[in-house]
Amino acid sequence: MSILGASIPAIPHAISVSLPTWRDNIDYEEGNKRVIDTMCTGYPRFFIHKSIQKLATICESKFGRPGESCMLFPKARIANACLSFMLAHHKEPHPLPIRTVNYLIPLDSSPNLDSAETPSSSAAENMDLHMVFFPAESFPLAKQFWQHTGLGISSRFADKCLSLVAPEVPTITPSPSRAFSKPGNRHYSKKSTPNNPLARLHGWSEPSENLDQTYLEERYGRNLPAMSADIAKRTLRRRIAGVLVRDPYDSLRPGEGCSEQTGPSVRGIENVSEDDVFLYPSGMSAIWNAHQLALSVMPSAKSVCFGFPYTDTLKILQKWGPGCHFFGHGTDADADALEAMLEAAPVDSPPVLALFCEFPSNPLLRSPPLKRLKDLAAKYKFLIVIDETVGNFANVEVLPFADMVVSGLTKVFSGDANVMGGSMILNPASVYYEKLKKALTSCYDECYWGEDAVFLERNSRDFARRVHVIDGNAEAVCDWLRERSLEVSPDSGSVVKKIWYPKFVTPEYYDVCRVKGSADRHPGGYGGLFSVTFTSLEASQAFFDTLDCCKGPSLGTNFTLACPYTILAHYAELDWAASYGVEPGLVRVSVGMEKRDTLLTMFAAALGAAQATAKL
The missing domain is CATH 3.30.1360 (Gyrase A; domain 2)
Structure with a gap:
């Protein structure tokens, strides 16, 4: 069992924290000292890092x-x-x-x-x-x-x-008794039997008692030249723009240098360039800046939030500017209601500033009808901003349907859960492109810390390969769980109600944007994120508590990470969230790169515990 309050992973700049039981998550939300006083860290937008x-x-x-x-x-x-x-x-x-x-x-x-x-x-x-x-x-x-x-x-x-x-004051590092590190580093030779799921699933060992940095921190050191940061940021922008025919660090052979080759973008719009990509310190800061950009160039009007989004996206649209129209189900019926609202708007005023949506949404993994939304945007002259974080651009091409695409690079693009980052891409094919580009370049103030960029660049070098592995694992787990759900076997007595996963939820809209694949590119998968709902809260709790993986906030990690999402994101508004289908007992799982049979065994044990609650 993971240790309550430990960093995930156990490094100084971890972006998640261990909350291993359902009760731990409730007590965290209620500010219980039992939980709060144990926390080494937390998700950086919610927990201010101890160094800060x-x-x-x-x-x-x-x-x-x-x-x-x-x-x-x-x-x-x-x-x-x-x-x-x-x-x-x-x-x-x-x-x-x-x-x-x-x-x-x-x-x-x-x-x-x-x-x-x-x-x-x-x-x-x-x-x-x-x-x-x-x-x-x-x-x-x-x-x-x-x-x-x-x-x-x-x-x-x-x-x-x-x-x-304050050079005499040591920096904050996790307690060695809570830390786990990858093998192969001469500093970590102490052998023991790990009791942390992350360590156990990967075969990692506990570190030596004199741990003061992780292998990754040691590799790069604490003082990086400005040139390294500039090169890292340029490479990141090119990687995100999809213009790297040969990544400078991809498939290097002995004796070869790091030569970088660029070509037409693979983002669905060929003339995208690195100059259309803007870096930010987090995915949410990219969304905030996209909204600020829309406010600066478009006539004043409320925005639209289409589909149930990650919580802070809706807060941004509500708290800045004129406000927000919320179509929280993100279904065809909501698209009908949106169109009716637009048709009823006065002809002498803009009905909408911009429409924000996720592809697919978090946590219900529902994909919006992008073609229909794009047609409405063209007719009624508003912007479309798509958050591709969950789908990620190795799997989906959403840029052709958007004026701006934002992404949380903290997630699967990084994978290592040790750095934050975000990006915004302007679509050169958008009718608003020149206006947006002029406004953004005139006010863009680069604030992404160079050392963070260096870590993100290093982490993302094998992004496409990792996504392919994670996609396959997640699909296998979701297929296995769904076969044991009431969706497939209504009379089975299963405690599993529904698997929320793009393959099973609005697949007709997801498939429109799936990468088709080519000789040198894997076809797009369905991503690594899914949610599962149960017939009772007791079953949800038993499943979560028994699930033998890391448990805490965030997603897209190279290791499997789970959380009781509604408890963490909407504890003060559970009834409101439930009215949009986000049930209190929903468990969200971000599947990692562990061996597939290990994952299936882990989920079988958790499902067995959940199923046992039906016999009580």
Whole structure:
């Protein structure tokens, strides 16, 4: 059984945290100290990394006023956006005292901590840190901005700052007793029997007691030259644009150099280039920026959220701009209702700013009717923004149906669960392309931390290969579970109601965008994510508690990761979520790269435990 509160994986910059039982997840949502006090880390938009907390404490002690807290951002534009958000959503009758401070930390010497607001060095020679100070009691409001936008500084950014302002203070690392590492590194020679599912399924061993970094951190070191980051970002943009005929790190042979060859894009629009790809520190920040871009170039109107989305997408559309029309089922009936709304709109005002959807949706894996939505957008002159994170571009080509495509690179594109990232692609075939490109390039302020880019580039080199393995594993597991569900055998007495997976949910719309495959490209699969619902909450809990894999937030990891999704994402609004088909007992599973027979054995044991609840 995984250890409650341990990092997943057990590295300093892990993006998930172990919540191994159903009760643990409920207690986490309720703020129970039993859970909260054990947590080494958490998903970075929800849990502020301890390195960032430490840096914020230093900033508050040096530049804060009595009773103030602060949030840390990499750019002035973002800090000002946080300030504006807090002022706009401050509900108290008295004014909110809030201010920003720019802290330039010299890279070549110890900083003068008393001159943060009037530094003498140029920005090029400094770490540029932007702080928003506010009354401590307003922290929950500031945290909303941090969570919804994903624009706060990264933990690696914070570690760099800490190495300059507090070099004598060690960086936060997971406890060695909770950590697991891959074999083959000379630092990790201690042998023992691992009791962590991630370690056990991969045959990893426990590390030595003097662990202070992971093999990946050691490989790259803590100080990367600027050139490495620039090359990594360029390669990432080309990889995401689909223009790499030969990836510089793909299939290298002894004696060969890293030569990069580019050609027409494989994203479904041939003239996409790396200049149409924009990097962001998280997938949610890409969505927030796409919405801000739409607000800047289109006539003012409400946006449309089509289908039940990941929670913060809807919050962004509701809290910024004129508001949002929510078509939360994402079915043909919702498409009919959307069309009726558009037809009834006054002819002298734009009915919609932009339509946002996921392909497929999270957690119901429902694919929207993109061709119909595109036709409506052309007729009524609004933008379409598609989040392809779950489908991913190794499996689906959605760019032909969108003006902008956003993606959470944190997920399967990275796979290693050790770095955040996001991207936005502008479609050169869009009628709005020139307007969007001009507006975005005029205001785009690169804020993706270079060291994060280097890790993401390294992780994503074998992206397509990993996706192919994960797709096959997920399809095998879903086929196996569905054969044992009430969908296939209504009279079997099974406790499994439904498997939510693109192969079984709106496949006619998913298949429109599936990659057809070629001599050098696998045909698209159905992705690694699925959800399962049960006939009782007791069955859901038994299945989840027995499932012998890592359990925590996030998806797209190279290892199988599960969570009681509705509990984690909608605990304060369970009835509302259920009204759109997202049941309280829904279990979401992101399938990894483990051996297939190992996975099937694991799911058989979990299903057996769930089925046993029917006999009680």
